[in-house]
Amino acid sequence: xxxxxxxxxxxxxxxxxxxxxxxxxxxxxxxxxxxxxxxxxxxxx
Numbered sequence: 484x485x486x487x488x489x490x491x492x493x494x495x496x497x498x499x500x501x502x503x504x505x506x507x508x509x510x511x512x513x514x515x516x517x518x519x520x521x522x523x524x525x526x527x528x
Contacts, residue, residue, distance in 0.1 A: 490521040
């Protein structure tokens with residue numbers, strides 16, 4: 484997203500196995516269910 488009206492929120496996932504996977508999928512899919520005013524960005528290390 485580019486521009487001054489678009490906002491990004493950096494997120495960090497702490498967890499592993501089932502709970503880590505469940506929360507990372509939820510973060511990825513939240514925009515399908517809700518009209519968000521921000522974009523979540525996560526680093527993949």
